[in-house]
Amino acid sequence: MSNIRNIFITAANWTDQSEIATARLGTRFGRMDLSSQLALLAVEPLAEHFKSLPADRVALVINTRTGSLSTDVAYWAGHDLAGGLSPTLFIYTLPSSTIGELAIRHKITGPSLCQVGEGRDLIGAGADLLQADEADAVICVDVEVVSAALTALIKLPEAATARALLLQGNGPGEREWNQNDRDINQVFATLREQNLKK
């Protein structure tokens, strides 16, 4: 294990669908699914904190409650349509597609993890990568997209949000992470109170 004793949240950001229309994140952005777009928007302001680190020492940990189900529904609807199924949409029918887009955008080559669930261990999984010396910085992203079509299939309300934070060990941080702070909703509520948005 590494000699990291303390872990800090060095930057945080959150976003929703309202910011997509005005985003200027390159030509690829418009072709992405909504989850990837939101994840990119949430992470973009954090880049100044990790862009000088070696690419292989930056890790990505993604959590998503419903994975790619909204895109799945949209893709499969094509099998009944004249235009047929879309290969472009199929690429985004993986919960981890956000990892690929974030890695390409920021040239991140370190380890990655995509978890599907409530995100109870999102920050813990990131901290583990630091404590095991598998990374020097971990970008943790919680992204949730529940389309109107998906609400007909599962018992969750419509959603289109992403929240991101950057974890680093030992460095100067703005907020030390307590290992008992596993509830991401609570962590982000506190970050909002402290106005720790980059």
Next chain:
Amino acid sequence: MRNNTTTTSAALAGWGLVCATGNGASPLRDALQHNRSALAVDSRFSRALFQTNLVGAAPQEVTDDPAWQFATTALHEAVRASESILRTIPAERLGLVLSTTKANIEALERIADGRACSMVARRHLQADLLAADLAAEFGARGPVQNVSNACVSGLIALVQGAKLIRRGVADAVLVIGVDHLSAFVVSGFSTLKAIDPDGCRPFDQNRCGLSPGEAGAAVLLVRADLAAPQSVYIRGWGSSNDANHMTGPSRDGAGLAQAIRVALRASGLAPTQIDYINAHGTGTQYNDAMESAALLSVFGAAIPPVSGLKGMFGHTLGAAGVLETIACAMSLQEKFLPGTPRLEHVAAGFPASLIKTPRRAPHLKRILKLNTGFGGMNGALILEQA
């Protein structure tokens, strides 16, 4: 690049599976020893929507909840195989890590087509609910995780299980990989023209795509000191991203090479200490060329014997890492190197150490297992028999 500090923290105490070779570990062992391909025509995929109907289908009745069916079949066998150790593990110290890319996508197809679909099958569309139900069914009251890292998911799930043990939050972890053949997935790969209509031929000069497959594959990982003598251990791991393309691998194999180097350093091993490499080997033009380049980069002219198994049971996606790791564990226990089913003519420039047919390996001790996936993901896992 620094070392990460993975150590021999977890051992494979037992396993179970269902895949195209049959129900259970025995048919897979037999197929491995005889280099038998279980790819076969499946009439479910005979429509124009699909590039082929030659797939790796498991011999299971088609239900509305194949994800649950495959997962529980594999888990029951794994639990039976490790019963004596499991009895000593308190329920709150038993974790579960699920690996899947599409969970029970069958439900989406049925609902869209107006076919019957139970509430439970519909519930298992959500991978986290599938994981929760599996944990409840098998008495795992410790941490439950749900990994979905494309086709590296199974390998990463094993790593996550080992990490739960290393962190001291579990003494044992059921790791289960599952993905089932679906019109959704086979049509998707067909739209990408990624399927070989004649069946995949990993590392062959005439390879032109993958073969879809399905599986449930389960492993019980236990704390190293709880494992029986001669067990197979997870020695170390590494993962990386190409940061290059959403579906295509990097041409130079740099990302996979990075994952292999991290795994070797984490294990405290030199490349010369690897006895055999079990490749991802999808049979696509670019994947196999990329893997060959990565192996050349790390091992130079001394690439250990290497083979790939997807010509046997197809590409089982989220189950692949777990299923292929079980095959590696069998090889370590019975001291043989599996072949590469359906490989006829090794492509020019690929490793000369590619194995077409199985062979005895009395001194086999360490295996490097590789997986890669969409989104540029790469994973490397080193297994060792004590």
